[in-house]
Amino acid sequence: MSARKRTRSVRARIRDTAVSSLADGVRAVRERSAAMAERSTEARMGTRRRTLLPLMGGVVAVAGLFSMVGSGVLAVNFTASDQAHQIYTDRVVGQYAAGYINAQAQKSGSTAVAQIGFQQADLFGFCAIAKQDLGGVLGTVSLVVTGGEPVDGTVTDPTKKITANKLFLASDSLTGNGENIEQMTLGQSADTLTMGTGNPNPGAAGAFGLQAKLMQIGNLDGKSYGIDLQGNINLPDLKIRMIPGTATKASCVS
Numbered sequence: 001m002s003a004r005k006r007t008r009s010v011r012a013r014i015r016d017t018a019v020s021s022l023a024d025g026v027r028a029v030r031e032r033s034a035a036m037a038e039r040s041t042e043a044r045m046g047t048r049r050r051t052l053l054p055l056m057g058g059v060v061a062v063a064g065l066f067s068m069v070g071s072g073v074l075a076v077n078f079t080a081s082d083q084a085h086q087i088y089t090d091r092v093v094g095q096y097a098a099g100y101i102n103a104q105a106q107k108s109g110s111t112a113v114a115q116i117g118f119q120q121a122d123l124f125g126f127c128a129i130a131k132q133d134l135g136g137v138l139g140t141v142s143l144v145v146t147g148g149e150p151v152d153g154t155v156t157d158p159t160k161k162i163t164a165n166k167l168f169l170a171s172d173s174l175t176g177n178g179e180n181i182e183q184m185t186l187g188q189s190a191d192t193l194t195m196g197t198g199n200p201n202p203g204a205a206g207a208f209g210l211q212a213k214l215m216q217i218g219n220l221d222g223k224s225y226g227i228d229l230q231g232n233i234n235l236p237d238l239k240i241r242m243i244p245g246t247a248t249k250a251s252c253v254s
Contacts, residue, residue: 082106084172084223085130088151088249091179094118094167094215096196100203104170104225113170113225117201118215123162125151126235127252128227142247147235151252153219165231166199169224176220184212221249 096119104113131142149157190203193211203209243251 082108083130083132084225085128086249087169087171087220087222087224087227088127088129088252089123089125089220090149090151090153090155091124091216091218092176092220093122094212094217095120096194096199096213097215098193098195098201098209098211100190100193100201100207100209102170102203106225111172111225113172114174115168115170115201115203116174117166117168117195117199118164119166119196119199121164121167123148123164124155124158125149125160125252126162127151127249128224129247129249129251131246138244140245142243142245142251144239144241144243144247144251146239146241146252147237149237151249160236162234162236164229164233166229167233168201168226168228168230169222170226170228171222171224174220174222176217178216179218180214180216181212182214184210184215186210 097116099114099116102113102115103110104115126145126147128145129142131140133140148162149155149160188209188211189205190207190209191205193201193203193209195201195211
């Protein structure tokens with residue numbers, strides 16, 4: 001073989017080797033890229049699945065909570081805030097009621113209230129309204145919570161009665177019609193208030209207190225700084241709504 005032919009042959013082998021190596025390199029890069037993409041997809045899907053599962057669990061849990069509240073098997077607790085809220089009911093029938101003057105703790109300090117407790121309270125309609133200024137384009141909005149029959153001034157459907165056990169109110173203003181009050185004492189030492197056997201509601205020794213076996217009040221309107229439910233409650237026809245602006249008692253039935 002001539003020197004020229006040998007040179008061309010060597011060059012051809014070098015070219016073929018280089019092309020083959022380049023092709024192998026391209027395939028390797030493609031395979032690595034595909035593997036990385038697959039792992040990335042799996043990671044994203046895994047993250048989505050991990051995120052989705054708690055999210056779905058949370059939705060189911062919230063739905064379950066409202067279901068249990070509606071069926072009367074869940075003990076609910078409300079705590080006080082700096083802002084007062086309005087409460088309305090067409091009638092409240094409280095058994096073994098007790099109350100005294102107290103300082104209601106708040107985030108920014110305290111305020112003077114009448115601390116009133118019921119061993120059991122039957123409410124014929126319930127409506128609570130709280131408002132807050134969110135600023136910006138939203139401005140003032142109101143939260144309206146209703147349950148039982150509409151609060152319209154008359155008791156029309158006793159089958160929707162709300163029953164609450166160990167219910168406490170912290171209020172500085174309550175108005176209504178005393179329809180039936182039994183065995184009430186005024187000026188009882190606050191440390192002796194019992195709310196019935198085994199359900200004490202004690203205040204400070206020597207402080208003013210009141211107690212009654214039965215307190216039936218119609219068309220109760222009040223300004224409350226806190227509702228504390230230490231027992232349980234049933235809430236038929238529970239509705240929670242956000243209303244632009246300042247809601248009024250009329251919003252309880254609209």
